[in-house]
Amino acid sequence: MRVGINxxxxxxxxxxxxEMATVSLLRELAARPPEGAELSLYALDGFAESYPDVVRSxxxxxxxxxxxxxxxRVGAENSWLARRARGRVDLVHHMGGVLPLVQGATGVxxxxxxxxxxxxxxxxxxxxxxxxxxxxxxxxxxxxxxxPTDFVRRGVLDRFDVDPARVHVAR
Amino acid sequence: xxxxxxxxxxxxxxxxxxxxxxxxxxxxxxAALASVLDDADLxxxxxxxxxxxxxxxxxxxxxxxxxxxxxxxxxx
Numbered sequence: 001m002r003v004g005i006n007x008x009x010x011x012x013x014x015x016x017x018x019e020m021a022t023v024s025l026l027r028e029l030a031a032r033p034p035e036g037a038e039l040s041l042y043a044l045d046g047f048a049e050s051y052p053d054v055v056r057s058x059x060x061x062x063x064x065x066x067x068x069x070x071x072x073r074v075g076a077e078n079s080w081l082a083r084r085a086r087g088r089v090d091l092v093h094h095m096g097g098v099l100p101l102v103q104g105a106t107g108v109x110x111x112x113x114x115x116x117x118x119x120x121x122x123x124x125x126x127x128x129x130x131x132x133x134x135x136x137x138x139x140x141x142x143x144x145x146x147x148p149t150d151f152v153r154r155g156v157l158d159r160f161d162v163d164p165a166r167v168h169v170a171r
Numbered sequence: 172x173x174x175x176x177x178x179x180x181x182x183x184x185x186x187x188x189x190x191x192x193x194x195x196x197x198x199x200x201x202a203a204l205a206s207v208l209d210d211a212d213l214x215x216x217x218x219x220x221x222x223x224x225x226x227x228x229x230x231x232x233x234x235x236x237x238x239x240x241x242x243x244x245x246x247x
Contacts, residue, residue: 001241001245024230025230025233025234027230028230028233029234034238106245108244144243148179148233151179151182168243169236171232
């Protein structure tokens with residue numbers, strides 16, 4: 001099983017607690033490589049600069065953009081990433097909560113929390129609108145949804161029309 | 172630990188590993204913090220239960236569950 005991990009959303013120091021959670025998980029996967037699973041990374045140059053140990057631990061393809069300009073980064077997920085993944089991996093795990101519209105392989109998405117719905121005041125209007133549209137779409141289209149807690153799983157099942165068998169708690 | 176009720180972090184303190192309060196209620200946050208500072212027995216209980224909860228929540232378990240999810244999706 002070949003799994004590509006989409007980290008193009010992870011602009012270091014700009015994505016909050018999901019950065020620490022994602023890097024901690026990757027370090028654990030690097031320390032104990034799973035049997036029968038080949039993991040590879042798609043990341044920004046800036047991620048490699050901030051976490052060279054993580055990038056050295058997996059086959060990695062780096063995109064030379066900062067990721068700060070969101071439309072450019074989202075465009076890359078829907079073009080560069082899809083092309084790179086097609087035929088090379090069996091799954092792409094989008095760890096940042098959004099599944100691109102264009103997919104190069106079967107998609108799995110991690111939903112870290114439902115803050116854009118539960119605490120919308122924490123977001124700018126543009127980001128809130130983007131996430132409130134893209135998260136439900138991502139959950140419905142993903143072959144699998146990974147969540148960190150039973151609380152988030154209940155929220156996903158209550159809010160979105162999704163088969164409970166597709167929502168996995170990884171804790 | 173004093174954390175937010177109504178969010179995923181509440182799950183981490185159920186069973187006495189911390190106190191969960193409404194994150195929008197400043198008085199409730201202050202009261203919870205004060206109770207931990209003023210009540211040494213409560214602080215001890217929370218400390219013990221919190222450490223036990225932290226030790227049971229590992230990245231190794233998260234990694235195993237993530238790989239299991241991949242296998243389930245790939246098998247469909």
